Amino acid sequence: MTPEEFRKLILPEGRRLYALAFRYLNSREEAEDVVQEVMMKLWEDRNESRRYENSSAWCTAVTRNSCIDLLRRRRRVWHEEINSTTVFFEPGTDEPGMSDSREAAELINGIVSRMKEPYRSAVIMKDIEGYSYEEAAEALQTNVNALRTILSRARRSVRDELKKIYSYGTGKDKDTA
Amino acid sequence: MEQEKIKTLLEKFYQGNTTEEEEEQLREYLRDLSLTGSLSPDTDYMSLYRGSIPEPSDDFVARLENITHTEARPPVHGKVLYFAVRIAAAVVIVAGLYFFIDYLRSGGMKDTYSDPGLAMAEVKNILTVVSHNMKAGTAPLGSIKTINIAPEAISPLGKINNTLGKSLQNLRYLDNLTVNEKEIRND
Numbered sequence: 001m002t003p004e005e006f007r008k009l010i011l012p013e014g015r016r017l018y019a020l021a022f023r024y025l026n027s028r029e030e031a032e033d034v035v036q037e038v039m040m041k042l043w044e045d046r047n048e049s050r051r052y053e054n055s056s057a058w059c060t061a062v063t064r065n066s067c068i069d070l071l072r073r074r075r076r077v078w079h080e081e082i083n084s085t086t087v088f089f090e091p092g093t094d095e096p097g098m099s100d101s102r103e104a105a106e107l108i109n110g111i112v113s114r115m116k117e118p119y120r121s122a123v124i125m126k127d128i129e130g131y132s133y134e135e136a137a138e139a140l141q142t143n144v145n146a147l148r149t150i151l152s153r154a155r156r157s158v159r160d161e162l163k164k165i166y167s168y169g170t171g172k173d174k175d176t177a
Numbered sequence: 178m179e180q181e182k183i184k185t186l187l188e189k190f191y192q193g194n195t196t197e198e199e200e201e202q203l204r205e206y207l208r209d210l211s212l213t214g215s216l217s218p219d220t221d222y223m224s225l226y227r228g229s230i231p232e233p234s235d236d237f238v239a240r241l242e243n244i245t246h247t248e249a250r251p252p253v254h255g256k257v258l259y260f261a262v263r264i265a266a267a268v269v270i271v272a273g274l275y276f277f278i279d280y281l282r283s284g285g286m287k288d289t290y291s292d293p294g295l296a297m298a299e300v301k302n303i304l305t306v307v308s309h310n311m312k313a314g315t316a317p318l319g320s321i322k323t324i325n326i327a328p329e330a331i332s333p334l335g336k337i338n339n340t341l342g343k344s345l346q347n348l349r350y351l352d353n354l355t356v357n358e359k360e361i362r363n364d
Contacts (some may be wrong), residue, residue: 002247003245006245007242007245011238013241014237014238016232016240018233018237022230022231023230028231028234029234031233031273032234032237032240035237035241036240036241036244039241039244040244040247043214043244043245043247053363065275104221105221105224105225105228108221108222108225109225111257114304115266115301116245123256126220127225127226128225128226128227128228129227130226130227133199147193148193149193149316150193152191152193154195155190155191155193155222156191158218158222159191159219159222162218162221162222163218166218170318
């Protein structure tokens, strides 16, 4: 693969991978570093054609693995970051009524980040980043039916956790509309 | 009616059975509800979909493009060597295990005696057997000793030779005497 082809086919994936990495890491700098590493690996292996048979899925899988490794190295749980340095939403973009949704988003991100693999990745890819079932299944090296099962458990888990948190102090769950 | 539909879709969603169109539909319903302030775990969860994140830094794209200016890794000779070493190591381990197991099966070295006296007797016995075997083994070598005897047998012949030599010299002396006697007689 020539540098020109690489720039045309692979580099545009950078923005998507950055978003995915950010969902895992909740840090702009670390997300950028992870994507840079992934691109470096792809560039170094550019003569191995099998890497490029489905480069998109390969990039996603490598980014996910790199993020999980980094999270393990950090040995920190997401909720600690949320309480201190979270930058999930850019400051100054609040609209009326945004405060509640921002808190909810941070809360859900905290819950998702504490999930085990592959539940965490399934939620991030499918329900947060909006990958198709096929794309997410491929990145998780599973099939669509298995992914649906994983998602079902993960979604219920988030919902139950949220209900517990919302009902804390009120003595009742927050009902569905 | 709409609430019934939302309920059904939510049920399917939590079972993981919704299609992508149904999920989009559900998100729209719940978005409308969230605008009226009817928040719930479901609407909060759905609101995360493609939520905003900070833009990457300005030099992010440039950093990625710079990657293409670095040299690619050389061909994978190292990998081939690595695999060759791994295979060689595996062969050595398998061969080592084979000989070790074979050694164990054949009895090998055993610590069989707890009584030192008995062990000593066994050692003596073994040494006797070894000694006997050595004698039996070296017996055919006895004929080689004749090679050492031969020079001794030849040495008397040398003495005879010397004696004969001296006798012959005496005879030559006598010859000279007889020649002198003839000359005297002729005179």
